Amino acid sequence: MRKVLLLVGMSILLFACAPKQNEQVLRPVDELVRQDILSQMEASSQCWNKGDFEGYMQVYWQSDSLQFMGLNNITHGWQQTLDNYKRGYPTAAHRGVLSYAFKHFNQVADDCVIVVGSYHLEREMSNAEGNFSLVWKRIDGQWKIILDHT
Numbered sequence: 731m732r733k734v735l736l737l738v739g740m741s742i743l744l745f746a747c748a749p750k751q752n753e754q755v756l757r758p759v760d761e762l763v764r765q766d767i768l769s770q771m772e773a774s775s776q777c778w779n780k781g782d783f784e785g786y787m788q789v790y791w792q793s794d795s796l797q798f799m800g801l802n803n804i805t806h807g808w809q810q811t812l813d814n815y816k817r818g819y820p821t822a823a824h825r826g827v828l829s830y831a832f833k834h835f836n837q838v839a840d841d842c843v844i845v846v847g848s849y850h851l852e853r854e855m856s857n858a859e860g861n862f863s864l865v866w867k868r869i870d871g872q873w874k875i876i877l878d879h880t
Contacts, residue, residue: 756836759843764835766873767845767866771830778828783815791867791874799879811878826853841868849880 759767770789777785790796790808798805798814805811819825832847843866851858865877 756838756844759835759837763837763843763873767835767843768832770873771832775828775830778825781822781825783812783819786815787812789875790878791869791876793876795876797877799877823854826851826858842866843873 774786774789777783777788787808790811792808794807794809796806796808796811798811805814829850829852830847831850832845834844834846836844836846838844845864845866846862848861849859860880862878862880864875864879866873867876868874869876
């Protein structure tokens with residue numbers, strides 16, 4: 731009986747969350763929201779380029795629930811993510827100069843935006859680049875990154 735109830739409950743949940751016919755799941759982002767996020771990303775990259783990791787991290791949700799998905803692991807928490815950046819980029823030569831190229835801004839809910847783009851680190855030793863997807867959520871009236879997949 732429990733299995734039947736579980737199956738019925740899961741079916742109802744899946745039906746409720748499934749997009750309705752012709753429903754747009756990803757919507758264009760309001761221009762003011764887009765500009766807010768772009769402004770924060772620009773300020774963040776300027777902090778990175780000065781070696782100010784605390785300033786760089788201001789775009790992130792200051793919570794133990796923040797998630798950063800890198801190549802080999804998932805980091806949980808704002809402080810742990812900050813510590814990883816400090817450890818991974820100990821000098822200006824490692825840090826380089828950061829720039830972004832943004833490809834997509836998609837609104838998935840009134841308080842949730844997905845940003846897809848690429849980053850480039852211009853460095854003396856060797857350049858680094860890659861793609862990212864960022865989940866931004868409006869928390870207490872401010873847009874913050876809650877999940878970074880780089």
